[in-house]
Every structure is written in structure tokens, then in C-alpha cells.
Amino acid sequence: MPDSIQTTGSAAVSETASDAYLLEQTAIAVGAAGSVLRERFGGVVRYRTRDELMRALAANDDAALDVLRPRLERLRPEARWVEEELVGGALPSGEWWVVDPAEGNVNHLNGLPEWGVTATLVRDNQPVLTAVHLPLTGETYTALAGGGAYLDGRPLHVSETTDLGLSLVATSQARPDEDEAITRRIGSSITAMLIDALVVRTSVPATLHLLNVAAGRIDAFWQFAGARADLLPGALLVAEAGGRISDAEGRPWTPASESLLAAAPGVHSTAVATLSR
Structure with missing residues (x-):
């Protein structure tokens, strides 16, 4: 893993x-x-x-x-x-x-x-x-x-996609009443992904998107903020299905991280670059 x-x-x-x-x-x-x-x-x-x-x-x-x-x-x-x-x-x-x-x-x-x-x-x-x-x-x-x-x-196996431009990606809202700075970061990240990825899905809950990454149905999921309960299950599933887990800037992810990125290996670095703009 x-x-x-x-x-x-x-x-x-x-x-x-x-x-x-x-x-x-x-x-x-x-x-x-x-x-x-x-x-x-x-x-x-x-x-x-x-x-x-x-x-x-x-x-x-x-x-x-x-x-x-x-x-x-x-x-x-x-x-x-x-x-x-x-x-x-x-x-x-x-x-x-x-x-x-x-x-x-x-x-x-x-x-x-x-x-x-x-x-x-x-x-x-x-x-x-x-x-x-x-x-x-x-x-x-x-x-x-x-x-x-x-x-x-x-x-389960993650996608073999290597082109973010051909990728279906997703994000989620961690909780209601989120801090305004995080809310604005979510908005800008969606805009960046709308430019770089093929299709962007936005909905709750995070776990269901992560299941789809693990199953190879979508190519990447990211979220800013979040709780242990909505990220740990999917993070383990994606990692065990061969995906890459990090924060949005590509650093090792832990439950204390401020963001999560779960992606197929072939698009992980490109997704980091997009989210880091």
C-alpha cells in the first residue's frame, strides 16, 4: 500500500x-x-x-x-x-x-x-x-x-488512465458551514479541474466517490478538509486497489492532513499540479 x-x-x-x-x-x-x-x-x-x-x-x-x-x-x-x-x-x-x-x-x-x-x-x-x-x-x-x-x-483495481484530459474526476463537500477560505478553495479547485479534466462530479458523500476510484469507475477524487469517518474507508480501499493517496499537494496523507487526493497512478501527478495552481 x-x-x-x-x-x-x-x-x-x-x-x-x-x-x-x-x-x-x-x-x-x-x-x-x-x-x-x-x-x-x-x-x-x-x-x-x-x-x-x-x-x-x-x-x-x-x-x-x-x-x-x-x-x-x-x-x-x-x-x-x-x-x-x-x-x-x-x-x-x-x-x-x-x-x-x-x-x-x-x-x-x-x-x-x-x-x-x-x-x-x-x-x-x-x-x-x-x-x-x-x-x-x-x-x-x-x-x-x-x-x-x-x-x-x-x-478491485483502479483505472489505468494516464491522461487527466480524458478523466472523470470528483470532489465533495466535507461538512456544512465550512470555513469560508476552504469553501473558496473548493470552488477554485473545481474550476481548475473543469479546465484540465474531462468531466467533474460534485456531490456527497466522499466515501461513494472513493469507492468508484477503487473500482476504476472514476480516475481521481479530492476533498479539502474532511473527517476520519468519511475519508479513512475510501482511502484504504483505493490504496489497496492500487491507487495513490496523498494530500492535494502530493504530500503523504494522514487523517490530520488538510486535504486528500485519491487517484489512479497514471493521473496522480497531473491532478496534483492542477490542484496546486
């Missing part, structure tokens, strides 16, 4: 087998939580105030977490839990579950199909395994550090 996300290839066989089992069970857990959200999905949920919106978002989160959290805690009782989905930065040492019980929650509330459930186990600030379930399609994406990335058991 490239750049700052390290593999566990040198780990003992017993630990590797244990992590593979954990991934299998994590995939089952996100699938079970996704079934709960699918049952709640339907028409547009109307909200007139920010408080009403936050209550509706929390209701989805809580419904999924009621299924997901006890399953993950039984799998790894000693692992701590990241409570806040929108927080970024490095984690203390040890094991942590980084979970988004309703990634793309606002889409779910508005009757849009782009949402899912994610769970990532982080060990000493390195993602060890991740599972992402998309309930409306029934697809489950998984990655194990040093063990590859998969869609329902089929290996």
Missing part, C-alpha cells in the same frame, strides 16, 4: 488471520445496520429548521448504531470508539472503531440513493480493515491492509 498508509504484510500469520476474520464479521455488521436504514428509507423527510434536520439525522444514526455498535464491540471489546463523525485529526495510540452509521445521511433523508454504512478499524493511526455496505444495491466493499480491496469478494 503506497504513501503514508502502511501495510500489515509483515505481521504474524495469526494476527493476519485474526484481522481477516474481523473484516468478515465487520462486513456482516455493516450489512445488518444497513438493513435497518433501508427499512427507514422512502419519501423525503421534511424539515423546516436546523434543529429538525439534526433530529432527523440523529434518528437515522441511532437506529443504525443500535445494531452496529454492539456487534463491533463484541468483536473487539478493547477497541475504543470515535464518537463524533465529523471530527478529523490523528487518534491516540491503540485500536479505534471509526464508524459512520449513515454515510450520506442527508441524501437518505431527501430520498436520494447515495448513502451507506461504514466501519473501519484503526490501529495506532493506521487503518487495518474497512467495510462499506450500500443497502440499496446490496453491495459490500471491503479492504484489509496488505490484503487487497474487494467488491462482494471480487478484486
Whole structure:
């Protein structure tokens, strides 16, 4: 796995087998939580105030977490839990579950199909395994550090594209009420990519774009700011599918970085140049 996300290839066989089992069970857990959200999905949920919106978002989160959290805690009782989905930065040492019980929650509330459930186990600030379930399609994406990335058991590989001018690229908004300087940087980066790339997609959530990079459907994704929960799952999937992970200026990426770029190797350097203008 490239750049700052390290593999566990040198780990003992017993630990590797244990992590593979954990991934299998994590995939089952996100699938079970996704079934709960699918049952709640339907028409547009109307909200007139920010408080009403936050209550509706929390209701989805809580419904999924009621299924997901006890399953993950039984799998790894000693692992701590990241409570806040929108927080970024490095984690203390040890094991942590980084979970988004309703990634793309606002889409779910508005009757849009782009949402899912994610769970990532982080060990000493390195993602060890991740599972992402998309309930409306029934697809489950998984990655194990040093063990590859998969869609329902089929290996994933990033695009072989080498020309940014022929590339489909994407970006996302990390969170509402973003700092104005970051918002303006997002706008200028989209303009730059509209000039240099073939097509630019802009939507939330980040994870779904990163899944598409890992699967070779799009060639690059970038985002300014962001949280652990919306970047770690896709970053591990893209890296294990053969992609390159960095910040927007080409430096090694960590959860504390101010930006993320995930790209097919053939367009990574060109995308860095475009985003650095």
C-alpha cells in the first residue's frame, strides 16, 4: 500500500488471520445496520429548521448504531470508539472503531440513493480493515491492509488512465458551514479541474466517490478538509486497489492532513499540479 498508509504484510500469520476474520464479521455488521436504514428509507423527510434536520439525522444514526455498535464491540471489546463523525485529526495510540452509521445521511433523508454504512478499524493511526455496505444495491466493499480491496469478494483495481484530459474526476463537500477560505478553495479547485479534466462530479458523500476510484469507475477524487469517518474507508480501499493517496499537494496523507487526493497512478501527478495552481 503506497504513501503514508502502511501495510500489515509483515505481521504474524495469526494476527493476519485474526484481522481477516474481523473484516468478515465487520462486513456482516455493516450489512445488518444497513438493513435497518433501508427499512427507514422512502419519501423525503421534511424539515423546516436546523434543529429538525439534526433530529432527523440523529434518528437515522441511532437506529443504525443500535445494531452496529454492539456487534463491533463484541468483536473487539478493547477497541475504543470515535464518537463524533465529523471530527478529523490523528487518534491516540491503540485500536479505534471509526464508524459512520449513515454515510450520506442527508441524501437518505431527501430520498436520494447515495448513502451507506461504514466501519473501519484503526490501529495506532493506521487503518487495518474497512467495510462499506450500500443497502440499496446490496453491495459490500471491503479492504484489509496488505490484503487487497474487494467488491462482494471480487478484486478491485483502479483505472489505468494516464491522461487527466480524458478523466472523470470528483470532489465533495466535507461538512456544512465550512470555513469560508476552504469553501473558496473548493470552488477554485473545481474550476481548475473543469479546465484540465474531462468531466467533474460534485456531490456527497466522499466515501461513494472513493469507492468508484477503487473500482476504476472514476480516475481521481479530492476533498479539502474532511473527517476520519468519511475519508479513512475510501482511502484504504483505493490504496489497496492500487491507487495513490496523498494530500492535494502530493504530500503523504494522514487523517490530520488538510486535504486528500485519491487517484489512479497514471493521473496522480497531473491532478496534483492542477490542484496546486
